Amino acid sequence: MITAAALAAxxxxxxxxxxxxxxxxxxxxxxxxxxxxxQSLGVTWGLAxxxxxxxxxxxxxxxxxxPGLIAFADGRAPGExxxxxxxxxxxxxxxxxxxxxxxxxxxxxxxxxTRRRHRMLLALISHDNPVLPGVRVLDHPGAAAxxxxxxxxxxxxxxxxxxxxxxxxxxxxxxxEAAHVRERHDxxxxxxxxxxxxxxxxxxxxxxxxxxxxxxxxAADDRARRYCSPRRLATALLRFGxxxxxxxxxxxxxxxxxxxxxxVDRLVKPAPELPIRLRYGMLALSVTLLTSAPFLWVYQx
Amino acid sequence: MDxxxxxxxxxxxxxxxxxxxxxxxxxxxxMTVLDRLTRxxxxxxxxxxxxxxxxxxxxxxxxVAELMLEALDMTGDxxxxxxxxxxxxxxxxxxxxxRALTELEDE
Numbered sequence: 378m379i380t381a382a383a384l385a386a387x388x389x390x391x392x393x394x395x396x397x398x399x400x401x402x403x404x405x406x407x408x409x410x411x412x413x414x415x416q417s418l419g420v421t422w423g424l425a426x427x428x429x430x431x432x433x434x435x436x437x438x439x440x441x442x443x444p445g446l447i448a449f450a451d452g453r454a455p456g457e458x459x460x461x462x463x464x465x466x467x468x469x470x471x472x473x474x475x476x477x478x479x480x481x482x483x484x485x486x487x488x489x490x491t492r493r494r495h496r497m498l499l500a501l502i503s504h505d506n507p508v509l510p511g512v513r514v515l516d517h518p519g520a521a522a523x524x525x526x527x528x529x530x531x532x533x534x535x536x537x538x539x540x541x542x543x544x545x546x547x548x549x550x551x552x553x554e555a556a557h558v559r560e561r562h563d564x565x566x567x568x569x570x571x572x573x574x575x576x577x578x579x580x581x582x583x584x585x586x587x588x589x590x591x592x593x594x595x596a597a598d599d600r601a602r603r604y605c606s607p608r609r610l611a612t613a614l615l616r617f618g619x620x621x622x623x624x625x626x627x628x629x630x631x632x633x634x635x636x637x638x639x640x641v642d643r644l645v646k647p648a649p650e651l652p653i654r655l656r657y658g659m660l661a662l663s664v665t666l667l668t669s670a671p672f673l674w675v676y677q678x
Numbered sequence: 679m680d681x682x683x684x685x686x687x688x689x690x691x692x693x694x695x696x697x698x699x700x701x702x703x704x705x706x707x708x709m710t711v712l713d714r715l716t717r718x719x720x721x722x723x724x725x726x727x728x729x730x731x732x733x734x735x736x737x738x739x740x741x742v743a744e745l746m747l748e749a750l751d752m753t754g755d756x757x758x759x760x761x762x763x764x765x766x767x768x769x770x771x772x773x774x775x776x777r778a779l780t781e782l783e784d785e
Contacts, residue, residue: 495748497718498741517742521749535746608782615779641778 380442381432384673388425391418391666392581399584405643407651408595410659412565415589417663419568423477424670430470432673434463441677476575484571488563495525499533506539512551514539520620524554526563541620546613549605556600562593591636598640611644690729 395418398404404411428442435445437455448455449467503513513533515521521535532554534547542550557563569586576582601610618637689697691709698708712732715721723730 491748495745497720498745501720502738502741502745515742515745515749517746519746521746523749533745533749535749612779612782615775615782618775619779637775638778645782 378433378436380673380676381429381436384425384429384432384442384670387669387673388422388429391422391425394418395422395585396581399581399588403651403655404588404592405595405639406648407656407659408592408599410651410656412589412592412596413663414659415569415585415592416565417666419572419585421666421670424674427470427474427477428670428674430466430473434467434470437463442674444675444677480575481568481571484567484574488567488570492525492527496527496531499525499531503533509534509547509551520617522550522554522617524557526558526561530558532558537620538617541616542613543609545606545609546616549601549610550613552601552604553597553610556597557593560596560600562597565593566590587636591639594636594640595643598644602644607644607647611641614641614644689733690726690731692729694732 395415398414398418401411431446432442435442435449435455437457437459438445438448438453439456440448499513499515503515506512506514511532513531515533515535517535518537518540519535520537520541521533522538523533525531525533532551534550538550539547566586566589569582569589573579573582573586598607598610614637691705691712694712695703695705695708712721712723712730716723716732720735721732722735723732725731
């Protein structure tokens with residue numbers, strides 16, 4: 378019972394923490410640490426929520442969550458007889474765990490499939506540009522610059538983007554995309570996108586996804602500014618924002634403009650780095666979160 | 679693919695081979711490539727006597743548009759398949775950005 382209560386408390390703490398964290402202001406000063414904290418919040422929340430239900434379910438065995446589940450899978454009879462509540466908790470817990478794993482796997486497969494088709498089409502219709510070696514160019518007047526991540530990542534820019542940006546700005550954009558490739562930001566984004574698809578009604582999850590999307594861009598900006606002028610990156614961002622390449626669908630405008638301005642602001646006027654004590658504090662918090670849920674899973678009272 | 683897009687009608691493998699002027703490709707190679715593209719859904723083929731006639735399943739522009747929609751994240755599902763540089767905004771917000779841009783350029 379204690380394990381179940383502890384896991385439930387942990388899940389609740391993660392949910393409340395995430396909700397508070399969506400409006401935190403320090404994140405733009407240390408995007409990488411914020412990303413790590415988001416990841417640990419997500420993993421811990423998933424393990425704690427399913428764990429709380431399962432811990433209650435295997436209570437008749439008088440063991441921890443994982444040993445209890447193994448005993449259940451073996452078909453051993455528990456010390457106390459089953460009652461309706463414990464059976465219900467078992468069904469709910471196993472369903473939630475299966476859904477979480479299935480959603481992650483489906484999202485992964487779907488993403489890979491989308492990428493494969495994208496890559497194939499690119500091979501058919503994009504072309505090289507002698508000025509930008511290694512970059513695929515797409516014949517379209519709209520402005521776009523992106524990368525197709527994978528083992529052999531491809532950076533793609535459109536004709537429109539080439540016309541829009543100066544040479545320095547294009548170099549800045551490419552440095553930014555190279556940072557995405559190098560740090561495999563797509564893998565960071567994947568679980569959050571998957572979770573949002575699993576819980577489309579949850580505002581916290583959707584906010585968390587937007588936050589992580591923005592943080593990943595900021596982290597890439599940070600790396601890019603080591604290789605290019607931050608000012609050029611900022612003007613490139615603004616040019617992209619005002620290009621109006623295609624009519625933007627309603628409902629997603631505000632977010633984009635705000636996050637764009639946030640990125641420009643921190644490129645032009647970088648805020649002081651987060652105090653080292655706070656940074657280590659956040660890292661310690663992540664580690665505690667990440668270890669607590671697995672600990673409670675295997676812990677035997 | 680470019681050759682098929684440039685033609686109005688469907689072509690046989692032999693005709694495609696004749697149009698690939700610069701390279702000395704074996705007819706079987708061309709047939710394999712055409713067959714593979716068909717299986718992936720980029721070409722459609724119809725029987726014409728003893729040979730197949732191949733035609734593109736969609737225009738080049740349609741594919742470019744498809745890629746751009748994905749690139750600008752307008753398919754509506756905010757997937758994590760691509761990482762994008764930045765997205766365009768419009769209306770009043772674009773005006774704010776434009777002003778910020780002029781300020782940055784003036785400095």
